Amino acid sequence: MNAPLAASQIDPALLEGLRALLGARVSTSESDRAQHGRDESRHAARLPDAVCRAMSTEEVAAIVKLCAAHDTPIVAYGAGSSLEGALIPLKGGVSLDLTSMNQILSVRAEDLDATVQAGVTRKQLNAHLRDTGLFFPVDPGADATIGGMAATRASGTNAVRYGTMRENVVNLTVVLSDGRVIRTRSRAKKSSAGYDLTGLFVGQEGTLGIITEVTVRLYGIPEVMAAATCSFPTVEAAVDTVIQTIQMGIPISRVELLDDRAIEAVNAYSKLTLPVTPTLFFEFAGSQSGVEEQAAIVEELAKGEGASNWRWSTDADERSKLWQARHDIHWAIRALRPGAKGWGTDVCVPISALAEVIREVRKETSQQSFGTTLVGHVGDGNFHLGMQIDPDDPAEWAKANEINDRMVKHAIRLGGTCTGEHGVGIGKMKFMREEHGEALDVMHLIKNALDPKGIFNPGKVLPA
Amino acid sequence: MNAPLAASQIDPALLEGLRALLGARVSTSESDRAQHGRDESRHAARLPDAVCRAMSTEEVAAIVKLCAAHDTPIVAYGAGSSLEGALIPLKGGVSLDLTSMNQILSVRAEDLDATVQAGVTRKQLNAHLRDTGLFFPVDPGADATIGGMAATRASGTNAVRYGTMRENVVNLTVVLSDGRVIRTRSRAKKSSAGYDLTGLFVGQEGTLGIITEVTVRLYGIPEVMAAATCSFPTVEAAVDTVIQTIQMGIPISRVELLDDRAIEAVNAYSKLTLPVTPTLFFEFAGSQSGVEEQAAIVEELAKGEGASNWRWSTDADERSKLWQARHDIHWAIRALRPGAKGWGTDVCVPISALAEVIREVRKETSQQSFGTTLVGHVGDGNFHLGMQIDPDDPAEWAKANEINDRMVKHAIRLGGTCTGEHGVGIGKMKFMREEHGEALDVMHLIKNALDPKGIFNPGKVLPA
Structure with missing residues (x-):
């Protein structure tokens, strides 16, 4: 959504201080402000009063001190890919753009960790790691910055095997609201030395501090990867297959559910002819024999749940063909209804409750005028109902809101959470x-x- | 160490309130107080003024409210197995014994989690799980309570594969310093819904709140387990083998290092004839072929580092024989010097720094009058130097202190932590x-x- 244009309200003394510090890396231009006032979500844009581009932790600290002295809000900005409005400067102030902090500071192969500046993106890090035999597994849909991913406790399709940012951040460098700089933790693999500040700053969405550097865990790239897809008669049958797979301790590396409507969307978009029925996409990784063994067990479990059409491959091209539907889903959903605004919901429930929550919400969405699709990181009990809303139809928005409210409350009642990974x-x-x-x-x-003055990302995360 | 006996200083009005609440489950007897004033560490005992035995979260909340109203310190007490004095009531007050809160509240096999009261021990939970095919992996040496393990962010030999309490606590029920009760998080496998309070209360050692219930993750028991032992020419060669194993992503389930002096101790204690040289103890788990494959790769890596004497077995009896030296180490070390007081240090460093820290400290300890042994959770970079000190020799204590200080500072300089798992x-x-x-x-x-009044475990964790 476009932001209503408004003149910058920035305090002239603050602006002067910022200019003295950053020179041309401070901007109050409309285009810069507009770019930093919106994200990928349905939430209304709001322009910051200024955009500051920082190059170092020291600069961030100096910016925070200046803003604190002028009681001016600060919102960190990375790839701009938030899905819940985390970066929108609700109360104006400074949008602190960290994308110039894009240095990979060190890769320590022996320790399986790397330290990066907050503006490094996940794809940039993995490209840098290419020759080491290592990789960083956390993979939200967007090529988000690692600082942003830490701030929202992001995850993605690999979480079922490798965990989320909670498990994959070793330590952080954080600028506090008074401009002091801390490192949250040592680099030791485990520690019992006091409060878990790393955990506290992962997922705080810039409301407690500005993350400027991140040390993340790395993993060896598996020797062999294989993919499979498989059609199920019902969502329940697919979910039961996944429950059994995980209970048996099969170290599956990915397992994604697409419902019949999502399959319909990708069939149309990518000219595929997949059976229009709930479908699981699997990825297996390990040694040759390990992968074959895993796949054989999962195939058996799937067939026990009435699955058909088991297709699998260890070939890279064939693998990406099998996964094509999953990869295309974002565009396929968009193509369902050109001009519509997408709303990706994000509940996560104990896996025993997953089929029930999905069943209920699908009952409701089947009666709507707008299209909906369901894609799930089903091994984690996390799914995204995508709703394609006419941006000019308030009745559709109201209905979508109602559906989301009911689904979230249902999820919470069953022991789940209102957000699995979007924040x-x-x-x-x-x-x-x-x-x-x-x-x-x-x-x-x-x-x-x-943050006693409330300068960090005001109006977010915690309701008043 | 025995505590100096002293009369209880408890406020009579508080005592009356506690008695009205708990009846005979409040005690000011010397024997109860003495039992609750000491742990397994070298730290001097100190008696609480009263011992309260709680049966429920509600009782804990009521006790906290009473103590808060009388500005009286509260220290939670579980198995009494702390190695750093965490449970010693430095400022007197109430020792809150949670061992009667020993109910396993629910086991949800589909969700791979279980909720227990804080006083349930890890062995009790695993005995309860026996018929489910599931287990709880975190295994500190003692049969600690799960509440105590959460409070100290405990781990053990399984951490290299399954993580520590940080990774294995799903949520906690916590009584706050004003007596309010919170649940730190939902049961969803992942969540981005606000600050990570679970992480904050895991490892706070009773200084921020009293943990009364814990939901933990469970895992399927692997189909096959196998063990191996292997002798190395040097500690470096052993550590390098482990680094390579982990870099290759071999999902090893345990890998423990015993140095030559530890091997000497167990040879003497258990009448074994292991080669007196640094030795790794491995455990592999998975499918039959997976385990064989893992073991073959690790054996190859070990031999590349000059290892000899590779012995392995999938048979349960033979396995426990191979691991006997590791299991006996606690008693073997004690037997080294009867009457001595043991001091188990606990640094943890990035694995690339492990050989260096061990080399330095072994250089120093080789010149001491007292015996020392080294046992390491080497896959995590964590090791325990055990020192057997004459309790009546201040010079030995001073020297041990010096050695520990130097080693800890060395570890911190190299990116490590002063405590890997003891707190x-x-x-x-x-x-x-x-x-x-x-x-x-x-x-x-x-x-x-x-905890604005500072009633929770005063004098611990955070230096003034």
């Missing part, structure tokens, strides 16, 4: 009390202790 | 500033926000 941002704040109860008050205590 | 308690507080720098101030901000 709270603006859109999920209204569910925080219901999900957390009085634990939300503890989050407020921490926010007030670490 | 800070009393003994590691002096290293916290050096390890964390200004991040320590953030820990203080959090402590002050969550």
Whole structure:
């Protein structure tokens, strides 16, 4: 959505200070501000009063000190790919663009870790690692910055095997609200030395501090990778197959569910002829014999649940063909209804509750005027219902809102969460009390202790 | 060490309130107080003024409210197996014994999780799980309570494969310093819904809240387990073998190092004839072919580093024979010097620095009058130098202190931590500033926000 253009309200003294520090890397131009006022979500844009491009942790610290002295809000900006409005500067102020902090500072193959500046993207890191035999597994849809991924506790299709940013951040360099710089933790693989500040700053969405450097875990690239797809009579049968797979400890590297409507969308978009029925996409990794063994067990489990059409391959080209439908889903959904605005929901539930939540929401969405598709990181109990809304039809928005509300509350009742990987941002704040109860008050205590002036990303994550 | 006996200083009004609540489950007897004033560490005992045995979260909340109203310290007590004085009531007050809270509340096989009261021990949970094909992997040496393990962010030999309590706690029920009860998180496998309170309360050692219930992750018991032992010419050769194993992504389930002196100790204690040289103990798990494949690769790597004497077995009896030396180490070390007091250090470093830290400290310990042994969770870069000190020789204590100080500082300089798994308690507080720098101030901000009166385990974790 476009932001309403408005003149920058920045305090002239602050602007002068920022210019003295950053020169031409401060901007109040409309185009810069407009670019930094919107994300990939349905949330209304809002322009920052200025955009600052920082090159180092020291510069970030100096910017924060200046802003703090002028009680001016600061919102960190990375790839701009937030899906819940996390980067929209609701109260104006400074959008702190960290994309120029794109240096890979060190790769330590022996320790299986790497330290990068916050603006390095995941694809950039993996391209850099290409010759080492190592990789960084966390893979949200977008080529997000690693700082942004840490700030939202991102994950993706690899999480079922490798975990999320929670498990894959070793430590962070963070600028606090008074401009002090801390490192959250040592580089030791494990530690019992005090409070887990790394965990605290992963997922805080820029409300407690600005992440400027990230040390992440790396993994050896598996010797062999293989893919399979498989059609199921029902969503339940697919989910049961996944539950059994995980209970048996099969170290599956990816397992994604597409419902019949998502399959329809990719068939149309990519001219495929997949059976229009719930489908699982698998990836296996390991040694040759390990992969074959895994696949044979999973095939057996799937067939026990009535699956058909088991197709598999270890060949890279064939693999990407099998996964094509999954890869195309974003564009396929968009193509369903040109001009529509997409809304990707993001609940995550204990896997025992997954089929029930999906069944309920599909019952409801089957009666709507707008198209919906369902794609799930089903090994983690996380799925995205995509709704294609006419941006000019308030009745559709209201209905979509209703569907999302009901689905989220259902998920929370069954032990789940309002967001598996997109973050709270603006859109999920209204569910925080219901999900957390009085634990939300503890989050407020921490926010007030670490950012007493409330300059970091105000109006986000914690409802007032 | 025995505590100096002293009369209980408890406020009579508080005692009356506690008795009204708990009846005979409040005690001020010397024997109860003495039992709750000491742990397994070298730290001097200190008696609490009263011992309260709670049966439920509600009782814990009521006890906390009473103590808060009387500004009386509270220290949680589980199995009493702390190695750093975490449970010693430095400022007196109430020792809150949670061992009666020993109910396993639910096991959800489909979701691979279980919820237990804080006083359930790890062996109790695994015995309960026996028929489910599932297990809980975190295994510190002692049969600790799961609440205590969460509070100290414990780990053990399985951490190299399954992670520590940080990775294996799903959520916690916690009583706050004002008596309110929170649940830190949903049961979803992943979530981006706000600050990671689970992470914050795991490892806080009872200084931010009292953990009363814990939901932990469970895993399927592997089909096949196999063990191997292998002798190395040097510690470096052993460590290099482990580095290569982990880099290749071999999902090894355990790998433990015993140095030559530890081998000498177990040879003497268990009448074994192992070659007196650095030795690795491996455990492999998975399918039959997977285990054989893993073992073959590791054997190859070990031989490339000059290893000899590779012995392995998939038979359970033979396996436990191979691991006997590792299992016996605690008693073997004790037997080295009857009457001595053991001091188990606990640094953890990036694995690339492990050989160097071990080499330095072995150089120093080789010149001491007291015996030392080295046992390492080497896949995680964590090791325990055990020192057998004459309790009546201040010169030995001073020397041991010096050795530990130097080793910890060396570890911190190389990117490591003062404690890999024992916790800070009393003994590691002096290293916290050096390890964390200004991040320590953030820990203080959090402590002050969550426990403004300082009633929870005062004098621990954070140096004043």
